[in-house]
Amino acid sequence: MIICTEFDTINKKPKVVVKLTNKNLIDLEAMSVEQIDKIVRRAKKIMKSPADYRHACDGKILATLFYEPSTRTQMSFQTAMLKLGGRTIGFDNPMNSSVSKGENLKDTISVISGYSDIIAIRHPLEGTAMAASLYSEVPLINCGDGGHLHPTQTLTDIVTLSCEKGRLDNLKIGVCGDLLNGRTVHSLIKTLAKYPNNSFVLISTPELCVPLYIIDILEKNGCKYEISNSLADAVTDLDMLYMTRIQRERFKSEEDYQAQKNVFVLDREKLDKARDDMIILHPLPRVNEITVEIDDDPRALYFKQAQYGMYGRMALILLLIQDDDFLIEERPAQLFDSSTGCQARCKNPKCITQIETYLPRRGYRKLGMRMCDYCDKRID
Amino acid sequence: MIICTEFDTINKKPKVVVKLTNKNLIDLEAMSVEQIDKIVRRAKKIMKSPADYRHACDGKILATLFYEPSTRTQMSFQTAMLKLGGRTIGFDNPMNSSVSKGENLKDTISVISGYSDIIAIRHPLEGTAMAASLYSEVPLINCGDGGHLHPTQTLTDIVTLSCEKGRLDNLKIGVCGDLLNGRTVHSLIKTLAKYPNNSFVLISTPELCVPLYIIDILEKNGCKYEISNSLADAVTDLDMLYMTRIQRERFKSEEDYQAQKNVFVLDREKLDKARDDMIILHPLPRVNEITVEIDDDPRALYFKQAQYGMYGRMALILLLIQDDDFLIEERPAQLFDSSTGCQARCKNPKCITQIETYLPRRGYRKLGMRMCDYCDKRID
């Protein structure tokens, strides 16, 4: 049970909200280690005997609401549902939808949750999945809300690690590329930091180094970590190397992008220095940060990883739809504070509250600061 | 059986056509009260025990041909078919289809009706569904042909009314908003006028008042009606209030639109004056004509209405595909007149006959005027 204060923008006054825990996956941090382990175990069971699950979701409908295109993620969810015997509806282009006639998120979700048994949503604005979950009568999965969160990508990584290394603890993990903007990297580090005795090598240029709050998390969890600016040096003693794309759209100028994009490239020469049992993951799509020459190396698992992701999503859908005990806490209760005084408006220009102005203002206090409950940015 | 004259544009001469009644839903007016009641009864049965219908359309395929996007309507039809065990194919963008290579409607329908068991079509031009039905070998449903007809929206309204009020007669019905251009309002009034003892309150600005022919229909059916320009006054004694969006695209200038758009807004204050058992419907999407503050009011049924619509569409699909006795008259026979001399060409620039010039010219006589059988506009 969660008690929090929100500012009701409709009646223009604060109100105390008591929420039941719920069945949405908005933020992987809200999931306990036990829940993650449960998903991984279920994914393995499905992989082992997929025929047993072929009718597990007979008659159920998944709605994929993609307010920005992401064919890969959408196809992975669709395939997952189809392989469970369910069906899918949805859109991949807001211009074809009622949105283009001025419809707000609340109305779209209210209607679609009357058609479907589970919703998978992607949106360019931060906090959208959280906002949508307020109005959905069926479980809802965050498939990416701007640069904020993308929990099922991390789920994919975790399932892959567990299947290929046989454990989620006692691992030495290298992450390489854009550690500043890469939401998948942040989420992966936060999740693996919960498991005992994992250590991290953070490989990036100084400009694209991990944000301080990630370092905070590592230190609080007592994780060992090193910062490195040489992939060749770092690669020699890892259990897993997580490569990421330098995302053009995150840079202010083409010049800045060009300066960064070729710094870390995993090629045959560097890979030859790695251990034989190291595995290479990548959230895909890649651009040039892994050369195609190593695709056939048995350590290159990024394509297989996409398949693990599909099984992870099958497990997630199943648990959210069928397992009444599988309740995900929306927000760790201690973060909420009924005296927050959350009527202040979030000023993050990429927050969904900027557009959907009827949304109740919800916040929490963290390290003495007031934070927006949708986009997790500081309110003031 | 229907006998009419059409002008064969291919052989360039009039010919008499004898048509069997058929299994298309082009215009809800062609449906008898008994047929509407049959759909409503079937929708209720499906709602009550959906599992009984989960395999009703096993192996059947619905083609959704959307020549202009309308995700909401398309998803409603797709969901309806999937919940009956059927499958769907289709497109939502003519630019991705053979149409962009210059294919005419006749050829598209001829091919698709060879792939599918039922077709749902939407098109920006008036009369397209009627034209398409001439070439389809499977039942065809009109999902909107320009500003002309959208019968399954009215079906949605009727199912909602019947389920929520328990009857379709003896109702006092308020309709509010753009009564001039709103095809859903016209269709709803025409349909409810067929049931005994319904009365209407027509709430609009003078500029957006209902067309005269609707008043004619009300008078011919002996329905009581009042014209009102105050939503606050009118709302006090209604069984149902039907709110509609002021559609920007119908106005000549942005100025005209702005002048009209905020005149009638249903808010908490006005709703407080309404009866406790009044229900509020809206075809959606809404813009600002209903404030979000009343969405949680138990009388606000517009989201539930969308769900009723899905059940109505399930019933319709089932009856068109499976019930051999469920034949819909294409046009009330008395409207046809073999001496019409229908070789004149329809001049309505939004009529499908402007583009698809091979279509036979078909007309009927009404109040002494010659009317186009596709778009129902005066020919001369």
Added chain:
Amino acid sequence: MIICTEFDTINKKPKVVVKLTNKNLIDLEAMSVEQIDKIVRRAKKIMKSPADYRHACDGKILATLFYEPSTRTQMSFQTAMLKLGGRTIGFDNPMNSSVSKGENLKDTISVISGYSDIIAIRHPLEGTAMAASLYSEVPLINCGDGGHLHPTQTLTDIVTLSCEKGRLDNLKIGVCGDLLNGRTVHSLIKTLAKYPNNSFVLISTPELCVPLYIIDILEKNGCKYEISNSLADAVTDLDMLYMTRIQRERFKSEEDYQAQKNVFVLDREKLDKARDDMIILHPLPRVNEITVEIDDDPRALYFKQAQYGMYGRMALILLLIQDDDFLIEERPAQLFDSSTGCQARCKNPKCITQIETYLPRRGYRKLGMRMCDYCDKRID
């Protein structure tokens, strides 16, 4: 078993490749007459008792990867898979896919072949299906690679002919329209030339005459043929007339297109001179080369042909997925030559190797020339 040399662009040296025969349909020429007959027989069996095949592909997934839109072909494949009990995923617009983030073909195929049981691919560049097949772990079907090949269209034509004429040999076949650029015409001629005693009437303007290599094939196979510039004359004694669209996009100027587009039009007058048992086929979409006035003539089979195509695709999917003995030779072995020295780069600007530069360079020798194994154009 196939032995060939390819130039490994990654390791920058030639290597000898031994390939098993495989289960892709890239080029219909790779299929034996026995295999074509097997597909036709299977298609007929499915037509006869479709209910027997309703669950033949239960639990299987077809991915339709359409890098350029072709709704007709995509819907035909989707319908085929749905009617076999399978499901479909896919896209019809590369801009909505990971491709727009810079992903290469290899990665897309590697991931999607982990989601699906069979892939149908269409792409504007020549040789793409062949290139994709190198990275797919599931059977792959070419649905059109630029102006190069479109084997399932020819399969459609063959199924139609066999069902409607009862044979694939001893036929007098007229082909009319753009015989220069029409890939469907070339493929049909090449296929029918393999069956005994077929003769051809090639009806076109001198500008749009068949390429010389087609004449070569006819002569090598000992087929009779005539060249005609009069549809009215040629139509009188045919078993089948194959009409094709003059494709605007193939012409250098609008003027050239206008000059050609109305030369051959099949109308009532010309059709009246044809035999009663002649059948008319067309790959669709048509523009104006067949007038709508003859659509109701029993000889006009182009709409029914689309339906035959669906059954042909059902048979093909079934055989590729289920029949372990149905192996299609990628390339007639004798064309390969380990001394080809295929490191030269294909210069065809429309070849997929221009964009996907990591592709191994593969070639074969034909009539003393070196040919690109992807697009079948001369390398030097």
